[in-house]
């Protein structure tokens with residue numbers, strides 16, 4: 079499979095050297111089976127997508143039923159009825175009395191829609207984002223993604239009116255938080271320098287918990303203070319909940335932990351139950367910055383409001399509520415933190431076990447220096463895979479083992495996989 083793939087796919091896409099990739103054939107719940115018949119426990123949720131589990135029977139049935147009569151519609155011209163039903167269901171979950179939504183297919187697209195909305199609503203192009211942020215790799219979103227290796231080759235195509243402010247880690251406490259907020263305040267007042275001028279700031283874009291940045295939680299109160307600063311300056315607070323949304327952190331949305339409501343909300347990943355579906359949501363007052371369509375939508379795409387994805391999305395939203403998956407994530411996550419901290423507490427190369435709900439990270443440090451142990455999480459991922467468990471590395475230097483399992487993972491699967499993971503981490507040779 080690897081040889082065949084290498085012969086046809088652009089070499090940048092799949093990491094094939096070292097035999098690290100296994101080829102999936104089937105998946106259900108938190109289990110995956112590869113083409114050789116090996117069965118794994120998936121602690122990644124396949125990039126956090128499988129919130130309702132792989133192939134939840136209700137999602138499968140919804141797709142099957144929808145495929146039987148309409149696979150594709152004309153999203154912004156002659157819309158599929160399922161799009162209407164899905165938008166209604168999604169709007170009911172939103173925090174505003176009158177919600178308006180732009181659908182997309184990928185997370186990056188939802189971010190693009192939010193950034194466009196902010197420019198229309200405020201007339202100001204500048205953006206405040208955060209160090210360690212990941213908002214996607216399409217050119218608009220990439221301008222707000224912090225990691226240098228993703229940006230450098232395309233730097234000349236990227237909008238430069240984006241300022242990256244330090245994201246205060248939970249451990250940084252009041253001092254780090256104040257430094258960061260002061261910097262945001264200064265940028266909101268003065269604008270972002272670019273090409274010899276100043277770009278006034280219309281958007282503050284933040285992940286409530288940084289995902290690919292290494293499962294980093296801000297200190298309590300940070301997001302609320304950020305919202306106040308943005309609002310006072312007439313800028314929009316955009317929460318990228320593509321990773322944290324839909325129950326993963328133990329609430330329906332991560333902002334619910336923080337006593338703050340964003341001006342725009344981006345969702346993706348689990349929204350389509352495994353089919354590509356994303357959304358930018360906002361209150362009518364903000365979203366009406368978009369002009370009415372006059373027959374040519376200013377922002378759309380061929381697959382917008384795809385009926386299969388909307389059908390699956392409706393099923394996902396139903397499953398999340400009816401199976402109480404956010405509460406389940408809160409419970410399983412709390413117990414997992416205790417279990418992992420107990421098992422790894424004395425380990426000299428474990429700096430921290432952290433997270434919220436089923437969004438957890440184990441940060442690894444070099445025992446000698448205490449600095450980030452670059453690449454260590456990949457060593458864990460390879461060994462865990464050999465023993466039947468999928469995990470992914472995260473963090474700027476690949477120093478964090480990221481755990482984002484399906485919220486339907488059984489207690490037995492979860493505890494067994496966590497114990498195995500702890501063994502693998504303890505067995506590392508620094």
Ligand SMILES: Cc1ncc(COP(=O)(O)O)c(C=O)c1O
Pocket residue numbers: 125184185186187189212213214215285289290318319320321346347
């Ligand atoms: C917080 C966040 N935003 C945006 C994205 C981009 O989503 P996509 O890869 O679907 O474009 C991701 C993907 O991991 C993400 O974690």
